[in-house]
Amino acid sequence: MNSQTAFANAVLNPELPCPGGLTTWNGSDPATRFAVYRNNVMVxxxxxxADTYPVVQELVGEEFFRAMARVFAQANPPRSRVMAYYxxxxxxxxxxxxxxxxxxxxADIARLEMARVRAYHAADVPPIQPETLQVALTRPEQLMALRLVLHPSVQVINSAFSVFSIWAAHQGVLCISSVDPEQAQTVLVFRNSLDVDTLEIAVGxxxxxxxxxxGLTLFDAAGAASRxxxxxxxxxxxxxxxxLQLISHxxxxDEHHEHTH
Structure with missing residues (x-):
């Protein structure tokens, strides 16, 4: 194990001792300074x-959430300098x-909250003009091969629970007492301009x-939806x-036919 790995492991695991070979600029105790650093990293x-999963935290309470998050963080150190997806x-x-x-x-509430983060950071792609789709739908020789490419922010969450209503209640949109958590719901998450939107949609x-x-064609995707x-x-x-301006192109x-916006 190299020194960097040993340092990283010690930062995330309070049961491990302060790594050897550390020095401080002012001669203070390295172990004491390291303990402060370790606590700051974990916090x-x-x-x-907590910033990414506010509703999860509200559902279990701050004390339980932070204890649970500490267990997660100790086993899952950041893999990237980009903390948005941590x-x-x-x-x-x-x-x-x-x-x-x-x-x-x-867990499904957490999936919904992470989907909103991903949607916020997704690439910005202009939508197709409605006339372009209308023209394509009038060409029977191309219909069977037609594919619709959706905006990169689009995500779907299928849950056995009423995750949309629970999430909406924590935004002040619904009264939580009116929500039956046992009702299955399907949720669409996407970004419209700079705003992330969350909608309940039908299973189909x-x-x-x-x-x-x-990657299914329009007709194959429609067939699967109908089934x-x-x-x-x-x-x-x-x-x-x-x-919702979610079709990008x-x-x-058929590689000889491509329609763009």
């Missing part, structure tokens, strides 16, 4: 998680963290969007994506 990581696997940690099992929807629309993101939800309406789904499985 910074916990604060970063804790992107926090939801998986929560799902497997026994003390958190009393709040079964906690969710399946349609996920199909498009995985998942017989009430799925393709025209309504396209109108929603156009209204069109492509085709």
């Amino acid at each position: 910074s990581l916990i604060d970063a998680l 804790g992107n696997n926090f939801a998986d940690f929560l799902a497997a963290f026994p003390p958190a099992t009393s709040v079964p929807y906690l 629309v969710s399946k349609f969007i996920s199909g498009l993101q995985s 998942a939800d017989p009430a799925f309406d393709l025209s309504h789904a396209l109108a929603l994506l156009l209204r 069109l492509t085709s499985t």
